Amino acid sequence: MTPTIVLPVMIGGLYAAGVYLLLDRSLTRVLLGFLLLGNATNLLLLSTGGPAGLAPILGYSDAEEINDPLPQALVLTAIVITFGISAFVLALIHRSWRLARNEAVGTDEEDRRVAARRDTDADELDPDDLAPEDRAAMHADSLRADLEELADDVDVPAGRGPS
Amino acid sequence: MIGVLAPLPVLLPLLGAAGALLVARHPTFQRTLSVLVLTAVLAVSVVLLLVADAEGAGAVSVGGWPVPLGVVLVVDRLSALMLVVASTVALGVLVFAVGQGAADGSEETPLSIFHPTFLVLVAGVSNAFLAGDLFNLYVGFEILLMASYVLLTLGGTAPRIRGGVTYIVVSLTSSLLFLAAIGLVYAATGTVNMAQLAVRLGELPEGTQVLLQSMLLVAFGIKAAVFPLSAWLPDSYPTAPAPVTAVFAGLLTKVGVYALIRTQTLLFPGGALDDVLIWAALATMVVGILGAVAQSDLRRMLSFTLVSHIGYMVFGIALGTAAGLAGAVFYVAHHIAIQTTLFLVAGLVERQGGTTSVNRLGGLARRSPLLAVLFFVPAMNLAGIPPLSGFIGKLGLLEAGVAQGSTAAYTLVAGGVVTSLLTLLAVARVWTRAFWRSPSQAPAEETAAAAAADATSRRRPVDEAPESSGTPGSGDGDGDGRPRTAFSDAWRRHTAVATASEPDLPPAAGAVRALRPLPRTMVGATAALVTLTVALTGLAGPLYGLADRASTDLYDRSPYVSSVFGEEEVP
Numbered sequence: 026m027t028p029t030i031v032l033p034v035m036i037g038g039l040y041a042a043g044v045y046l047l048l049d050r051s052l053t054r055v056l057l058g059f060l061l062l063g064n065a066t067n068l069l070l071l072s073t074g075g076p077a078g079l080a081p082i083l084g085y086s087d088a089e090e091i092n093d094p095l096p097q098a099l100v101l102t103a104i105v106i107t108f109g110i111s112a113f114v115l116a117l118i119h120r121s122w123r124l125a126r127n128e129a130v131g132t133d134e135e136d137r138r139v140a141a142r143r144d145t146d147a148d149e150l151d152p153d154d155l156a157p158e159d160r161a162a163m164h165a166d167s168l169r170a171d172l173e174e175l176a177d178d179v180d181v182p183a184g185r186g187p188s
Numbered sequence: 189m190i191g192v193l194a195p196l197p198v199l200l201p202l203l204g205a206a207g208a209l210l211v212a213r214h215p216t217f218q219r220t221l222s223v224l225v226l227t228a229v230l231a232v233s234v235v236l237l238l239v240a241d242a243e244g245a246g247a248v249s250v251g252g253w254p255v256p257l258g259v260v261l262v263v264d265r266l267s268a269l270m271l272v273v274a275s276t277v278a279l280g281v282l283v284f285a286v287g288q289g290a291a292d293g294s295e296e297t298p299l300s301i302f303h304p305t306f307l308v309l310v311a312g313v314s315n316a317f318l319a320g321d322l323f324n325l326y327v328g329f330e331i332l333l334m335a336s337y338v339l340l341t342l343g344g345t346a347p348r349i350r351g352g353v354t355y356i357v358v359s360l361t362s363s364l365l366f367l368a369a370i371g372l373v374y375a376a377t378g379t380v381n382m383a384q385l386a387v388r389l390g391e392l393p394e395g396t397q398v399l400l401q402s403m404l405l406v407a408f409g410i411k412a413a414v415f416p417l418s419a420w421l422p423d424s425y426p427t428a429p430a431p432v433t434a435v436f437a438g439l440l441t442k443v444g445v446y447a448l449i450r451t452q453t454l455l456f457p458g459g460a461l462d463d464v465l466i467w468a469a470l471a472t473m474v475v476g477i478l479g480a481v482a483q484s485d486l487r488r489m490l491s492f493t494l495v496s497h498i499g500y501m502v503f504g505i506a507l508g509t510a511a512g513l514a515g516a517v518f519y520v521a522h523h524i525a526i527q528t529t530l531f532l533v534a535g536l537v538e539r540q541g542g543t544t545s546v547n548r549l550g551g552l553a554r555r556s557p558l559l560a561v562l563f564f565v566p567a568m569n570l571a572g573i574p575p576l577s578g579f580i581g582k583l584g585l586l587e588a589g590v591a592q593g594s595t596a597a598y599t600l601v602a603g604g605v606v607t608s609l610l611t612l613l614a615v616a617r618v619w620t621r622a623f624w625r626s627p628s629q630a631p632a633e634e635t636a637a638a639a640a641a642d643a644t645s646r647r648r649p650v651d652e653a654p655e656s657s658g659t660p661g662s663g664d665g666d667g668d669g670r671p672r673t674a675f676s677d678a679w680r681r682h683t684a685v686a687t688a689s690e691p692d693l694p695p696a697a698g699a700v701r702a703l704r705p706l707p708r709t710m711v712g713a714t715a716a717l718v719t720l721t722v723a724l725t726g727l728a729g730p731l732y733g734l735a736d737r738a739s740t741d742l743y744d745r746s747p748y749v750s751s752v753f754g755e756e757e758v759p
Contacts, residue, residue: 047361052353059360066367073375096374099323103367106330110360113337117353120344133350133423139482 039065190246197314245751260320265738287709309335351427362410383752412444430535438528465506473499513739515584549622
């Protein structure tokens with residue numbers, strides 16, 4: 026058989042582009058990246074079947090000339106799975122958009138909080154070490170400050186905020 | 189016998205899921221159906237284990253296709269043992285979830301999809317344990333992952349979407365890596381049947397073997413949350429509802445560990461990458477437990493101990509001896525039960541105390557002595573206090589490490605002891621704060637009272653999970669009809685962030701919830717699982733014997749191969 030250069034180059038290119046998109050914070054790009062990666066993997070699976078041949082149908086073509094049917098069966102299964110997951114991720118993106126008007130991957134606040142804690146021993150309950158939602162009194166203050174800041178931004182009187 | 193029974197752990201839950209969808213409008217019927225199905229799966233698994241232990245491994249080719257063409261399901265001691273433990277905890281979690289659903293009075297969405305999805309998850313886990321070829325293992329993984337995506341984002345609240353996205357993207361990456369590895373394995377050997385691969389992979393050049401092995405190890409390492417591929421786990425697990433987190437923690441990572449065991453024993457028995465695994469195991473144990481010590485949220489702490497204790501299992505696998513593997517198999521069985529139980533207890537703590545933040549909990553031992561016992565026993569078991577099963581599992585691993593005798597193994601032994609002590613520290617901190625100190629020392633009451641004052645204004649814009657909305661008026665989102673403006677969106681984001689670590693309960697609910705007794709079904713299910721973990725201690729002798737025989741089989745490899753191909757020559 027003559028080795029083909031087209032398939033490896035395409036697979037490599039798709040993988041590269043897919044990984045690049047997957048690393049983005051925007052969920053739509055992540056989905057596109059996932060689709061590219063899925064296609065790259067499908068091509069890889071398809072190319073494991075060896076050189077091209079006739080359709081593997083019994084009685085239609087000789088056993089010597091047919092293509093290996095197993096990778097094709099695997100690819101079909103993989104396509105179906107990729108399709109289902111893409112639909113789910115799309116629904117997720119839609120939900121994320123409806124919740125926050127934003128479809129970027131959020132930050133893990135608890136994680137940031139633990140990382141930012143100065144004192145590794147949290148046994149004493151210094152209010153500064155607690156999460157904003159754990160500080161009863163301070164919470165209102167910080168909210169008020171945020172509100173004023175927001176009011177400046179969007180031209181709403183501070184007193185009219187949800188209180 | 190095995191030929192008839194082996195497909196049932198996959199088939200029954202799938203049919204049950206279809207039935208549960210059909211009767212989605214009749215919650216009582218749906219619950220009864222799913223509990224019955226899982227009970228049947230458990231019964232079948234127990235029979236399979238008894239048969240497999242008595243008569244050795246057996247295989248069935250689905251659809252009557254001759255091996256190696258068709259899909260093969262293989263039951264050997266390891267997969268049967270995994271099936272039994274998995275279906276037991278799945279049943280316990282399901283009963284717990286039924287109790288929670290009944291107590292919260294949410295008889296409609298999304299609990300109507302919870303039961304079918306849960307059953308699909310169990311089918312996927314069973315399929316992964318039984319799979320006799322690599323591609324069927326991939327399909328099993330995809331079934332359980334797809335179900336887990338739905339369960340993790342149940343209700344679609346902002347924190348769950350955030351946690352779910354991380355989980356989904358990481359899982360997708362590992363699945364694609366696994367699929368690419370399958371393609372390369374097929375290209376190199378011309379088969380995906382594991383019994384046949386066991387023979388053919390050994391004939392490949394060494395470099396090709398190492399490449400394929402490392403691809404599979406990375407793919408399974410992500411699923412099993414082995415450091416440095418573990419960062420996704422503590423990020424995404426704590427946001428889900430308690431029963432979901434419990435079953436994820438118990439089962440999903442262990443499916444990855446199971447696949448690691450198969451890779452290292454059946455497919456690539458040479459132990460070429462054992463050194464890498466040893467250091468990965470050490471890092472997983474130590475980094476994981478250091479993370480756990482730093483947490484102040486009970487669920488996040490438990491998620492980190494989950495990562496850390498995966499290290500023990502990898503420890504047993506990496507030693508490359510039958511004794512080490514026996515320890516790992518025993519530890520997997522023990523840890524599935526213990527970690528699930530602890531997450532269920534965390535769910536109960538959240539109900540009782542209104543939060544899982546140990547900074548704000550207090551006096552739980554006095555308020556609910558039963559809950560305290562339910563936490564204390566598995567927590568001590570997790571830390572490895574004698575004579576509980578955690579101690580026996582760790583002792584077996586440490587002995588195997590010393591017997592292996594290399595410098596790396598001794599380092600692992602030291603790491604294992606340190607991790608055990610730090611686990612004790614982590615759970616003891618939770619115990620002294622949440623359970624032992626008097627309520628007056630905890631800021632929970634005043635926080636709750638103060639929070640109650642402005643609860644309505646604080647909480648309004650955040651969508652509450654329907655199944656946990658115990659407080660009136662918290663689930664209405666934009667129900668007050670205010671037009672959506674940039675301001676309200678910013679406000680929404682702010683409150684969503686402020687409550688990100690406590691997705692389920694408004695702080696004010698603690699005061700309300702504490703007055704209510706815990707639902708009996710939930711406590712009963714948790715108590716049953718705690719009893720099971722204690723029973724594992726009593727049954728440790730037979731169980732360890734079983735784990736020993738399983739690991740001998742695994743290193744021998746011929747029982748597995750001959751169960752698929754009979755006595756004939758492997759083609």
